[in-house]
Amino acid sequence: MIAKHKGEIPVVILLLPFLAGISIGLCYPTAKAITLGVSALILIALFVVFNIAYRRLQLYKNSWTGSLLIYAILFLAGWLITVQHNQLNSNIHFSKQSAKYLLVHINSEPKVKGDVVRFSADVVQSIDKGKGSPSNGALLLSIKDELAANLFYGAEVLIPAKYAEVEPPYNPGEFNYKQYLANKNIYHQAYLYTKQYRVTKGGCGNPIIAYALKTRQNLVAKLRANMSDTTAIAVASTLILGYKADLSNDVLQAYSKTGTIHILSVSGGHVAIIYGLLAWALGLRKGASRSNIIKAITIIVLIWVYALLTGFSPAVNRAALMISMVICGRTFARYINSLNILACSAFILLLYDPYLLTDVGFQLSYFAVVGLIVFQPIVYNWLYFKNTWADKIWMACSVSIAAQVITFPLSAYYFHQAPVYFLLSNLLIVLPVAVIMYAGTALLILPQVPYLSKALGFLLEHTILLMNKALAFIEHVPFASIGKIWLTRCEHLLLYVIIIAAFYFMYNMQRRWFLFVSLSTSLLFCMSISLKKFRADGARSITFLNLRKNTGIVFRNGTEGVVITNLADTDKAFQYAVQPGLDSMRITRYSIIGLNDTLHRPWFIKQQNLVQFIDIRILLLNQMWPLKSIPQQMGVSYLYVSNNVRIDTRQLSKLVLIADGSNSDAYIDKLKNIPVNCRILKRNKSFSIASKQ
Incomplete structure (x- = not known):
């Protein structure tokens, strides 16, 4: 659904300057709140005066002045609430x-x-x-x-x-x-x-939140009492109640690589299922009769109770607000524009907490719904099926495509990967998720009945295990996901320009300039990616990592690399601090060696403590170094010092000394007092040097 005129979506138009104000407030959080407040009050007073003297000042000839004032007021309001929300600006912090x-x-x-x-x-x-x-x-x-x-x-x-x-x-x-x-x-x-x-x-x-958290713990305990598999219990707790504490990384990885991670975040789909169940149970219909109003109020209250139990995540809050507004509109027979409802819910949530704008879940949730509202009808019109079941399958596919396309730039930017078989995996989980939600809700709502509760637990557990097996199979299919995607912020925005312009052209092909915008932006995007690839292929550098008390040195020769470290590649510290660097530097082939290992490559040689990388020679000084001096014939340019190794400091005047985090503070203070070029890694960013060849 694309609005043909901005008058159809006034809340969306008014939300834009408010979002811009919040964004500026996040970039400049130390602005004076009093200055912003006074400026906003002056503009409000000016707006009131203009409305009172509308005819006298002949403002009808310049009707844009009112809109400009409203946009400026909303911009300052967004900036002001963001500055006030920042706790560091408080005098009693x-x-x-x-x-x-x-x-x-x-x-x-x-x-x-x-x-x-x-x-x-x-x-x-x-x-x-x-x-x-x-x-x-x-x-x-x-x-x-x-x-x-x-x-x-x-x-x-x-x-x-x-x-x-x-x-x-x-x-x-x-x-x-x-x-x-x-x-x-x-x-x-x-x-x-x-x-x-x-x-x-x-x-x-807050007593309400305390009661909700305690109730959720009791409900999780009830799931554990009626199910035996720990993985199934963790998925059920996450999917139904938003309790993620027991979820393992392996399960998260499987759902992420198959493009189904959204079901592990209690969101609009879950709330819609709860709404459908409640509407069916209470027999909610259109109309403003007394009984229907009572039913509508009951459903809205129960939906917010469910949102409370799931921890009030941005996605659930958005869904609860939207569905509450839809219920009100259906009850009182009012026309409702979905984009206006979406913008209204965002405005309310951001008024409460402007920092939600930076939340990845908030962004993914709203972008996904925008995709469903705007892009899904366009995708659905691509194909036509006379068969009812084929049409329903294509409807489900169009929903998945629209949501995946609009959220792809965010997923690539934040998570550096994109699923390939998302269409198949999302189709496979439609029925299991519905069964899980209905069976899980029934299990948690009904009192503990010996045979019935166990039967529901059995159904819930085996449905989850079956779904996990199907997703695990898809995860291990060749090319199941595209990983190691590292986009700059500019490339991330270019992707959105490409997508929006392309879909708008498909919606209205008479406006061919949208196609031109999409194609030209695609060219810019490809040029940026190619330039990064060209630079990566020709890069030759050494990066000394800050791994606290561990050692980490990355030698990069284009897309090849060698990592000297005392960490295994399965270690959490390696996965957290080393692997992302290898991926972001586009190093696809690399060897991991220990401090005492030997390795020979055409561009890299390590023999005991001596390392030769193209034209750079490094000596690793640690407790394994047998001498107290450095022979001049070694011709080293850099010394990598660790573990408080003793060395004759008189020989360091012409060398660059690099001290890692394994050295004590007293030892580092001593190095700082020596007249030598010293780079300290402890509590500092990593240090890189480039080869001149």
């Missing part, structure tokens, strides 16, 4: 106060991974010299203690004021966890151990 202890309230459900419990908390008081002062700000806490597993939402905890800023990514391609937390308004974190914290009281959180 805990990081701006001197304190020995902090009093915090747990604001999320604690998650247990191994022996570490992790959760976020709101700071309410800073305590210094026995006196408390009001504070605010969020803090990410990680506690290594078995008893910490008993912590719960709403608990008040006293902790030492020993926190640090979240560290930025240090290596190429590494996930930006600092930005991820900043998008959630969290800028600091603390690590605690046994006896470093004390629970003072409970019940400090």
Whole structure:
């Protein structure tokens, strides 16, 4: 559904400057709120004056002035609420106060991974010299203690004021966890151990959310009582209730590679199934009769109760808002434009939390629905089937194609991969997902009945296992997914221009300039990709990674590479900090060798501690180095120092010294006092050098 005139979608038009204001606020969060507020008030006053003196000033001759003022007001409003939402702009933020202890309230459900419990908390008081002062700000806490597993939402905890800023990514391609937390308004974190914290009281959180989380835990326990397979229980908990704590990485990978990861995020499809079930059970029809209004209110309340149980994710909130508005429209027989409803729900959610705009789930959810509303009718009209069943299958295919096409640039940009057989996998899961939702809902709603509950649990478990087997089969089919896609922000935007222009041309082929825009943008996109490929093929460089107390050096020769590290490629640290860098540098063939290994390549030689890479010679100085001096005949240019190795510092004047994170702070301070070109990797970004040949 494409609007033929902007008057059909007024909320969408008004949302655009509001989104622009939020975007500017995210880029410039330190702007003065008072300045923005005064500017907005002046524009509002001007708008009122213009409306009062509309005829006297003959503004009808320049009708665009009113629209311009409204857009400017919405732009400033978006910027203002974003600046105010940023907790670092508060004068009583805990990081701006001197304190020995902090009093915090747990604001999320604690998650247990191994022996570490992790959760976020709101700071309410800073305590210094026995006196408390009001504070605010969020803090990410990680506690290594078995008893910490008993912590719960709403608990008040006293902790030492020993926190640090979240560290930025240090290596190429590494996930930006600092930005991820900043998008959630969290800028600091603390690590605690046994006896470093004390629970003072409970019940400090929102009682509704506390009750919902407790109820969800009880429902998850009910699933565990009626099912035996741990993987099936984890998928059921995630799919029905949005409880992801027990989901394994293998399962996530299988769903991601097959293009079905969306079903593991409780979203619009799940809410639509719940709505359909409730509408059928209550017999909801069109019309504003008294009984129908009561039914509509009941369904809306139950949908929001379900949204509450699933953790109020952006996708669920969007779906709950949209369906609530649709129910109201159907009940009172009003025409509803889907794009207006979508824009209205986005406006409400962003008013509550403008940082949702940066949430990947929020973006994927809204883009997917836009694809279904705008692109799906165009795709559906590509083919025509007289057979009813063939037409229904094509309808399902058009839905999948539209959603996948519009979300592909986001998936490629954030997750660096794209599924190939998404059409087949999405068709295969339609029936299983419906069975899982209905059987799971019935199991959780009905009281525990010995035979009936076990039967529903059996059906639920085996449906999930069957679906997992089918997706696992598709995952391992050759070319099941395209991986290692690394797009720049510009390329990401170019993809959207290509897609939107191409679909608009297919919608209205008389406007051929849209085809020209799509083709010319495609040319620019291909040129950008080709230029990156050309540069990657000719790149020859060495990157010294910051792996904390581990060693990591990447030697890049075009698309070939050698990695010297003490980590195995299956280690989490390697997957998190090394592998993304290899992928982003387009290194497709590489060897991983240890610190004591020997390797010979035409462009790379490692013999004991000496490394020769094209025209660069590096000496790895560690405890395995037998000498206290460096023979001049070795002709080295770089020294890689680790493990506080002892060395004669008088020989370092003409060399570049690189110290990794395994060295102590005292040792690094000593190196800093030596008159030598020294690069410290500890708590610093990785260091790269390029070959001159």
